[in-house]
Amino acid sequence: MEKMFTIDKPLELECKKTLYPPIYIAYETYGKLNTNKTNAILVCHALTGSACAYSDNTDKKGFWDTLIGPNKALDTNKYFIICSNVLGSCYGSSGPSSTNPKTNKPYALDFPFVTIKDMVEAQKLLIEHLGIEKLLCAIGGSMGGMQVLQWARNYPYMVKSVVAIATTYRHNAVQIAFNEVARQAVINDPEWNNGNYYSKSLPKYGLAVARMVGHITYLSKDSMQKKFGRNLVSDKVEFNFSVNFQVESYLRYKGEQFTQRFDANSFLYLTKAIDYFDLQQGYPTLEDAISCAKDVKFLIVSFSSDWLYPKEQSKRLVNALESIGANVSYRNINYEYGHDSFLLESAEQNFIIGNFLRFV
Amino acid sequence: MEKMFTIDKPLELECKKTLYPPIYIAYETYGKLNTNKTNAILVCHALTGSACAYSDNTDKKGFWDTLIGPNKALDTNKYFIICSNVLGSCYGSSGPSSTNPKTNKPYALDFPFVTIKDMVEAQKLLIEHLGIEKLLCAIGGSMGGMQVLQWARNYPYMVKSVVAIATTYRHNAVQIAFNEVARQAVINDPEWNNGNYYSKSLPKYGLAVARMVGHITYLSKDSMQKKFGRNLVSDKVEFNFSVNFQVESYLRYKGEQFTQRFDANSFLYLTKAIDYFDLQQGYPTLEDAISCAKDVKFLIVSFSSDWLYPKEQSKRLVNALESIGANVSYRNINYEYGHDSFLLESAEQNFIIGNFLRFV
Numbered sequence: 267m268e269k270m271f272t273i274d275k276p277l278e279l280e281c282k283k284t285l286y287p288p289i290y291i292a293y294e295t296y297g298k299l300n301t302n303k304t305n306a307i308l309v310c311h312a313l314t315g316s317a318c319a320y321s322d323n324t325d326k327k328g329f330w331d332t333l334i335g336p337n338k339a340l341d342t343n344k345y346f347i348i349c350s351n352v353l354g355s356c357y358g359s360s361g362p363s364s365t366n367p368k369t370n371k372p373y374a375l376d377f378p379f380v381t382i383k384d385m386v387e388a389q390k391l392l393i394e395h396l397g398i399e400k401l402l403c404a405i406g407g408s409m410g411g412m413q414v415l416q417w418a419r420n421y422p423y424m425v426k427s428v429v430a431i432a433t434t435y436r437h438n439a440v441q442i443a444f445n446e447v448a449r450q451a452v453i454n455d456p457e458w459n460n461g462n463y464y465s466k467s468l469p470k471y472g473l474a475v476a477r478m479v480g481h482i483t484y485l486s487k488d489s490m491q492k493k494f495g496r497n498l499v500s501d502k503v504e505f506n507f508s509v510n511f512q513v514e515s516y517l518r519y520k521g522e523q524f525t526q527r528f529d530a531n532s533f534l535y536l537t538k539a540i541d542y543f544d545l546q547q548g549y550p551t552l553e554d555a556i557s558c559a560k561d562v563k564f565l566i567v568s569f570s571s572d573w574l575y576p577k578e579q580s581k582r583l584v585n586a587l588e589s590i591g592a593n594v595s596y597r598n599i600n601y602e603y604g605h606d607s608f609l610l611e612s613a614e615q616n617f618i619i620g621n622f623l624r625f626v
Numbered sequence: 627m628e629k630m631f632t633i634d635k636p637l638e639l640e641c642k643k644t645l646y647p648p649i650y651i652a653y654e655t656y657g658k659l660n661t662n663k664t665n666a667i668l669v670c671h672a673l674t675g676s677a678c679a680y681s682d683n684t685d686k687k688g689f690w691d692t693l694i695g696p697n698k699a700l701d702t703n704k705y706f707i708i709c710s711n712v713l714g715s716c717y718g719s720s721g722p723s724s725t726n727p728k729t730n731k732p733y734a735l736d737f738p739f740v741t742i743k744d745m746v747e748a749q750k751l752l753i754e755h756l757g758i759e760k761l762l763c764a765i766g767g768s769m770g771g772m773q774v775l776q777w778a779r780n781y782p783y784m785v786k787s788v789v790a791i792a793t794t795y796r797h798n799a800v801q802i803a804f805n806e807v808a809r810q811a812v813i814n815d816p817e818w819n820n821g822n823y824y825s826k827s828l829p830k831y832g833l834a835v836a837r838m839v840g841h842i843t844y845l846s847k848d849s850m851q852k853k854f855g856r857n858l859v860s861d862k863v864e865f866n867f868s869v870n871f872q873v874e875s876y877l878r879y880k881g882e883q884f885t886q887r888f889d890a891n892s893f894l895y896l897t898k899a900i901d902y903f904d905l906q907q908g909y910p911t912l913e914d915a916i917s918c919a920k921d922v923k924f925l926i927v928s929f930s931s932d933w934l935y936p937k938e939q940s941k942r943l944v945n946a947l948e949s950i951g952a953n954v955s956y957r958n959i960n961y962e963y964g965h966d967s968f969l970l971e972s973a974e975q976n977f978i979i980g981n982f983l984r985f986v
């Protein structure tokens with residue numbers, strides 16, 4: 267069941283602006299916190315995720331139902347699982363679509379820029395509010411992986427372990443490029459209207475194109491080819507600009523579907539947060555930046571077919587963690603579904619993460 | 627100097643529609659046709675190219691100045707080089723932005739769909755008009771490579787040799803997906819107005835996003851990272867939606883620049899032609915489809931860093947050509963600039979193509 271945590275003091279953000287209370291953080295918990303409060307696991311979600319990580323015997327669908335539940339890696343019989351919606355999102359936590367208490371209108375672009383570090387600051391306040399001094403683990407994939415790495419860097423004494431999946435310690439030029447094209451699709455939609463669309467028609471065409479760009483990068487080339495190939499939607503080639511190939515139909519459907527569930531401004535803010543994220547920021551080397559986390563236990567997971575966050579980036583991180591003397595395990599799971607694998611894969615990912623947690 | 631060839635009879639197209647005369651084909655020639663008319667080379671351009679393949683001592687820039695000229699692979703002292711703008715484009719040949727003789731207005735979406743085969747049909751009429759019975763070679767990269775493969779399949783007796791560079795015998799799902807996202811960016815721009823924008827404002831925002839998608843796929847990941855990395859346009863991170871990273875600046879510039887030189891409808895028609903292209907169409911195997919071309923001499927070239935048209939597709943084609951008993955050479959050039967390499971690389975490409983032509 268979704269709960270709401272309200273931050274009732276101003277939050278100083280990395281962009282040097284202040285977010286004023288009330289600041290809302292939507293969250294869910296599964297399982298029970300033990301009396302010593304030593305069994306808490308924070309789950310951090312990806313770009314378009316929400317606090318709903320687990321269906322928990324309800325009708326809703328959790329984004330990590332594959333990993334969370336009784337006898338799964340994130341065993342709800344053993345652990346107290348917390349998942350909160352990130353700052354800047356549109357699923358209950360404060361973001362650009364939330365009401366600005368100063369104006370009683372949606373913030374839109376008056377919402378200050380938030381970074382991965384700011385998301386972690388809000389999560390830390392939630393963890394403290396729940397009376398937890400140290401997390402057993404912070405775990406996340408993709409943008410969620412960035413958050414858990416930020417936890418290790420900024421609050422190493424509050425995380426016994428960290429599991430970062432299908433992610434990177436910072437975006438390279440290609441990763442920024444894909445996000446920028448997606449953002450330009452939204453920004454170039456006249457309905458976006460400099461972010462002021464909440465009482466008008468939404469910039470759904472731009473947002474749909476943005477999501478289509480994303481979906482190409484989420485699947486592996488092989489799985490896309492296997493799933494769609496050159497298959498047509500009808501029995502012969504039609505010469506027109508409507509849907510001819512099944513892959514076109516898939517992308518358009520995914521794009522259109524996304525516009526019904528996600529806020530365009532949140533999409534812009536969160537992709538920017540991802541691009542700004544640089545674990546090494548302010549330090550000459552990655553090793554220097556994370557040397558403070560040498561007592562945290564790490565599990566880094568990549569997927570063989572993930573070309574959005576290729577394993578080389580994970581390996582670079584693993585090397586840095588090894589060289590600072592941290593206890594780090596690394597697994598590259600041989601799985602064919604590209605970046606999306608972290609949300610899909612079940613058996614091997616469950617086994618690896620479950621095993622890791624048993625010995626934290 | 628640009629010349630114009632006018633087709634003065636109706637052209638029956640693969641889409642079963644008819645394109646009525648006058649049909650214009652803009653073309654250029656370089657070098658001299660010998661008396662036996664045996665030294666003619668047809669150059670086929672890529673998606674956004676024109677008939678201008680070579681600068682020819684003029685101020686203009688030819689898209690293949692690296693390959694064409696005295697003592698270069700396409701030696702203008704030895705060969706008679708022909709390059710024509712494809713049907714459906716916007717650089718002089720008939721396309722959606724041309725005047726429809728029936729209405730005296732731009733065709734817009736009344737322009738019939740053209741395929742790679744239709745482009746080749748128009749080129750064949752031009753070649754015949756020039757009095758050439760058999761080309762010494764048909765050469766092209768990317769979409770140009772598709773045209774030369776189509777030449778080999780449909781008119782093998784008219785091409786002594788074929789050089790297909792950085793291309794494929796048909797698009798796979800990922801290649802269609804990138805084109806479809808680009809098309810949706812255009813189509814979703816309200817200024818596109820179902821193709822009727824010629825007397826109004828152009829769908830430049832959609833077209834710019836479309837081109838940005840393309841540019842990501844044209845560069846290699848390594849070259850993009852080496853060129854831009856996480857470099858900023860100013861001395862520190864600015865928190866806003868304008869340009870922060872240099873790679874963003876590059877993409878926006880390329881997108882904006884493209885809108886000033888290319889017609890949005892042509893972009894839609896030509897990307898469709900590319901997606902529809904399937905050398906194997908109507909045959910159970912690729913080998914069956916091209917068995918007619920066993921007497922054509924082939925050179926297939928791929929680039930190591932080209933992830934838009936990866937070498938596996940070229941190798942599949944080479945295997946098919948080998949198994950039908952054709953004389954085929956294959957070279958995978960180790961060059962770092964991704965798909966764009968075929969327009970940039972000079973020394974090795976020149977050497978390989980020059981050598982190939984010497985023994986045709």
